[in-house]
Amino acid sequence: MRPVPVVVHLTGLCLAVTTVVALELGAAAPSPGEVTLPGPATGGATAGGPTTGSGPTTGSAPARESEPRPAGVRVADLPPGPEFPRHGTGTWRVVPGGIGTTGVQYSVEVEEGVTVPQGDDSFAAVVDFALAHPRGWSRVQRFRRVAAGGEPELRVRLTSQDTARRLCGVELPYDTSCRIGDSVYLSAARWFRGAHAYGGELRAYRTYLVNHEVGHFLGHGHVPCPADGAPAPVMMQQTLSTANDELAAITAGVDQGVVITADGKACTANPWP
Template sequence: MKVHLVLVSVALTALLLTATELAGETSPAAAPSTPAPGVPSVLVPSSAPVAPSSRVYASGSDLPDGPGFPSSGAGTFHVVAGEGPVVGTGPLRTYAVEVEDGITVDEQAFAAFVDATLADPRGWTARGARAVRRVSGPASVRIRLASQQTARAVCGFEIPVDVSCNDGGFVTLNGARWFRGAVAFLPDLTSYRRYMVNHEVGHAFGQGHQPCGVAGGPAPVMMQQTFGVANDEIVRITGGVPQGAFIPRDGKVCTPNGWPFP
């Protein structure tokens, strides 16, 4: 099937992107594409510097080059200690932050990123739709950072792409994507992480997938931007596997966006 072009800016379309490595504080010149199984990684700060890479990506769904990431863990999770105030107005939704046992990350940094994302006025609390509060006990949404293999087991790998997912209020964020991001967002790892959190929590809040609606405009946060920001590209990658929404093959291409209300 012919690969369709992905728009990476309003003025420039190109699916074949010269990528940027998402490097850590001590970035090697050429980090391996895939870590050794079971090797843990330390959480990369969202402000980490990036180094150039010569790789050209064939698809918007490719996992970018970058630092190592947790490839496997125990498959069980523990709560990251901490609670927070009520943010927003409207019906209250509580959430807990969890990390998979057996992977080594800066858990407080991960939890702080989730907190800041959900508390942002551009997030799901905008316009009085709902309020959120982080708790350490029972919660309506549990946001989990998982290893690559655990995420594949939970979210599926029928389409051979590393993705995150929500299942009954259990939000699984794929560690491979947390550390590497997605082609459409390169080199902005921070924005992609916001997208991960908001997209999957959006599913937990009852939101379904959406296509790019306005060519050149910001992608809806519920668009499957891990696959790309072009409707045609998403149709090509998903290959007829149901996505819970009709995605038209209409040539529309959006710009990357991680906020429900940008």
């Protein structure tokens, strides 16, 4: 989430890749305006977190938090939900499979010691979806996923809470993700639980998380909410808040690459660039 001493940015995949993702999930290939996001795991406390439905959804997010936070809970706190992987080995396994034919080569990886309830492929499907969707970075950059043995230019890594905190830093007392060099480290705590700003829309939040950190890989920095009621820019730190007043207070005195002004502007959650 925060900028790290190395540049952070990313891009997206072509529609053909989106079609492949849908086929891998056993669904009919959607038309350009109907691409849907793979659903989260189901079946128990470790199934991957809150959601507002059991079937696939579009990547859209709620306009505001769908439920008020309990008293004393801060917007940047980790939401309640299922258990998530707290510890890992600091090494990553590559998820098998490839998609796309041209563009930035990326691998999808899961830290050893981290178990994805529906399997590693379910994590990869969301990453592929986000990078291939026509509303994503694919508008300006194509992506191609490579399997183990390939030569990735970008590594998208699902990372345990402890490892993410060690790599991404703890200047802010919240679980965040980050990009370091050619690797994007996605916090498993956030992948399983989401963020209050998304009001329980875990699938939309996961799409945001991929797009935000890949945006860093592509060279984009953090930005504030531009206008009250507008969709939040994907490079806004939506994990922490979609309101400038709250972000200004949360990040005060901590270098995040941009100084947020408390100007009263509050955006709505948005997972797309």
